[in-house]
Amino acid sequence: MNDLLVMGLEAAVLVAGLAVLLLDLWTPPAEKRNLGYAAAIAVGAILLASFAIVLPRPLAAFGGMFVLDEFALFFDRFFLLAALLVLVISVEFADRFETGVAEFYALILFALAGMMFAASANDFTLLFVSLELITVTFYVLTSFQRRQTQSLEAGVKYLILGALSSAFLVYGIALIYGTAGTMSFTRLAEAAPAVLDSRLLQTGLLLVLVGLGFKIAVVPFQIWAPDVYQGAPTPATAFLAVGSKAAGFVLLLRVLFTAVPALGPRWSRLLIVLSAVTILYGVLCAIPQRNLKRLMGYSSIANAGFLLLGVATLSRDGVSAVLYYLGGYLFTVLGAFAVICVALRHTEGEDIPALAGLHQRSPLLAATLAMAMVSLAGVPPLAGFFGKFLLLKSALMVAGDQPALYVLVAVAVVGVVISLYYYFGVIRAMYWPAEPVEQGHLPPIQLSRPLRWSLLLCIAGMLWLGVLPGMVVNLANLAAQTLLP
Amino acid sequence: MPADGHPYLFLALFAGAAVVFCLSLLGLARLWAMLVSPAKPGPTKNAPYECSLASQGDAWVQFRSAYYLYAIIFLVFDVETVFLLPFAVAFTHLSVGAFVAMMVFLLLLVEGLVWAWRKGALAWH
Numbered sequence: 001m002n003d004l005l006v007m008g009l010e011a012a013v014l015v016a017g018l019a020v021l022l023l024d025l026w027t028p029p030a031e032k033r034n035l036g037y038a039a040a041i042a043v044g045a046i047l048l049a050s051f052a053i054v055l056p057r058p059l060a061a062f063g064g065m066f067v068l069d070e071f072a073l074f075f076d077r078f079f080l081l082a083a084l085l086v087l088v089i090s091v092e093f094a095d096r097f098e099t100g101v102a103e104f105y106a107l108i109l110f111a112l113a114g115m116m117f118a119a120s121a122n123d124f125t126l127l128f129v130s131l132e133l134i135t136v137t138f139y140v141l142t143s144f145q146r147r148q149t150q151s152l153e154a155g156v157k158y159l160i161l162g163a164l165s166s167a168f169l170v171y172g173i174a175l176i177y178g179t180a181g182t183m184s185f186t187r188l189a190e191a192a193p194a195v196l197d198s199r200l201l202q203t204g205l206l207l208v209l210v211g212l213g214f215k216i217a218v219v220p221f222q223i224w225a226p227d228v229y230q231g232a233p234t235p236a237t238a239f240l241a242v243g244s245k246a247a248g249f250v251l252l253l254r255v256l257f258t259a260v261p262a263l264g265p266r267w268s269r270l271l272i273v274l275s276a277v278t279i280l281y282g283v284l285c286a287i288p289q290r291n292l293k294r295l296m297g298y299s300s301i302a303n304a305g306f307l308l309l310g311v312a313t314l315s316r317d318g319v320s321a322v323l324y325y326l327g328g329y330l331f332t333v334l335g336a337f338a339v340i341c342v343a344l345r346h347t348e349g350e351d352i353p354a355l356a357g358l359h360q361r362s363p364l365l366a367a368t369l370a371m372a373m374v375s376l377a378g379v380p381p382l383a384g385f386f387g388k389f390l391l392l393k394s395a396l397m398v399a400g401d402q403p404a405l406y407v408l409v410a411v412a413v414v415g416v417v418i419s420l421y422y423y424f425g426v427i428r429a430m431y432w433p434a435e436p437v438e439q440g441h442l443p444p445i446q447l448s449r450p451l452r453w454s455l456l457l458c459i460a461g462m463l464w465l466g467v468l469p470g471m472v473v474n475l476a477n478l479a480a481q482t483l484l485p
Numbered sequence: 486m487p488a489d490g491h492p493y494l495f496l497a498l499f500a501g502a503a504v505v506f507c508l509s510l511l512g513l514a515r516l517w518a519m520l521v522s523p524a525k526p527g528p529t530k531n532a533p534y535e536c537s538l539a540s541q542g543d544a545w546v547q548f549r550s551a552y553y554l555y556a557i558i559f560l561v562f563d564v565e566t567v568f569l570l571p572f573a574v575a576f577t578h579l580s581v582g583a584f585v586a587m588m589v590f591l592l593l594l595v596e597g598l599v600w601a602w603r604k605g606a607l608a609w610h
Contacts, residue, residue: 018596022600
């Protein structure tokens with residue numbers, strides 16, 4: 001029974017998901033949309049409950065397979081907050097689904113449970129199961145508008161490439177188990193150096209890296225990201241961009257620093273190259289994009305590269321910077337997707353020029369999107385700037401031991417400068433469109449109250465993390481400390 | 486296999502032999518075909534074969550796939566049986582925790598069934 005208490009947060013999310021499915025059966029069709037608010041309230045309550053947890057020492061359950069430490073708790077809160085905002089966006093999007101609104105909410109909750117299990121995974125079995133729970137849920141979420149070819153296309157592409165990457169992952173896990181004789185991260189860390197030196201084990205780890213690289217959209221496993229981001233329903237895209245990517249990173253950090261800490265230095269060169277290539281690919285391919293969601297897809301690839309920069313430092317500061325960056329990324333990206341969901345609902349195809357005159361139709365939407373773009377571009381005083389600053393600082397601090405990091409930092413700075421161009425292109429399209437729109441064609445956009453609060457929360461989050469970073473930096477340091485004591 | 490050889494040497498040799506064996510058979514068949522039946526394609530020969538009749542219509546027709554729902558719901562009972570049988574056999578030795586876990590599992594399956602039933606998955610349209 002004690003084991004079940006340790007995973008109480010995850011269990012609560014699962015119960016909430018099942019409750020939404022059951023409530024749907026006795027809810028009149030007109031009210032189904034509001035189940036999303038019920039789900040959001042439940043997630044908010046679980047988020048508040050998570051702050052009541054005090055951990056004098058890490059807790060383990062199910063024979064060490066599941067751990068609850070500060071690192072897991074940081075990500076649990078991260079995922080809960082992301083799901084809360086995504087659920088509010090989903091309610092705005094709900095009238096575009098023909099059927100299955102309640103199932104959409106329930107699937108978001110199930111994906112959330114998978115992400116929270118991933119945050120606590122301390123074993124390759126749980127790693128695989130939680131990752132599959134996330135991925136299989138997203139197969140459905142991405143193809144939810146099944147009468148639209150774009151959404152179906154996104155779902156099929158995600159399914160095929162996702163299944164392929166899962167195959168790599170399982171094969172890698174099999175090789176690791178074959179050589180080390182254990183699935184547990186803790187026991188793998190205690191394995192003899194001869195075991196760690198074996199080529200077979202390293203091949204296995206490389207294949208696991210392929211599987212995780214797919215989740216976080218790192219070059220060369222990024223090919224699905226722009227198409228799926230563009231075709232999927234906007235709330236699903238938002239959750240994919242924030243939750244799924246963070247889940248990939250939490251597992252990558254656990255594997256690198258808990259399971260095979262001794263092998264880290266050998267991997268740093270590979271991580272540095274992957275990071276540099278990913279940053280350059282993301283920013284260069286984003287330049288010609290006209291579709292806003294596709295642009296966000298390439299932007300998310302570039303951000304995966306920046307986050308990987310922090311991982312490649314293999315230092316506690318680097319991990320802490322990654323956590324901080326993810327926090328800022330959450331508010332920024334979810335704010336942007338909330339605006340995309342509402343502002344572009346009447347236009348065909350979510351193109352950037354359709355944003356023209358948004359500041360006259362709804363100043364709040366325009367302000368949120370503008371701030372999100374400024375934050376993504378890494379301009380002070382917003383969250384994105386401080387996140388990038390911490391990442392580059394952590395890289396420069398250890399660059400003496402690994403000179404390749406100097407090159408990586410230079411590449412990252414070049415990437416930031418290039419990205420200014422397309423992020424500010426979005427702002428220009430809103431405030432100074434190429435073809436001025438006439439006043440009469442601009443009906444004001446009505447915002448529901450929960451959405452307005454969510455947008456204000458995103459703005460507050462971006463400002464808070466950019467101006468007063470102290471508290472979140474402390475949280476991130478605390479979480480990174482459990483990983484790298 | 487030499488005792489001092491690499492443990493995977495045997496596997497490599499085995500894989501090589503398997504590939505060579507398959508390729509040689511394929512090559513033989515090809516050689517035989519070249520000697521005995523040279524290719525002479527014609528419109529009749531290239532036509533799709535369907536029980537010696539000329540094929541009619543398009544092969545891309547829609548099949549009724551409503552049965553898949555029954556198959557999926559059947560899985561509920563299928564999985565239930567797989568776990569219920571060992572549960573019943575070991576019942577007297579089980580702890581309270583195991584009993585509760587099993588009940589949670591059954592509840593989850595029943596929840597799925599209730600959901601599908603209410604959604605009309607068992608009604609034949």
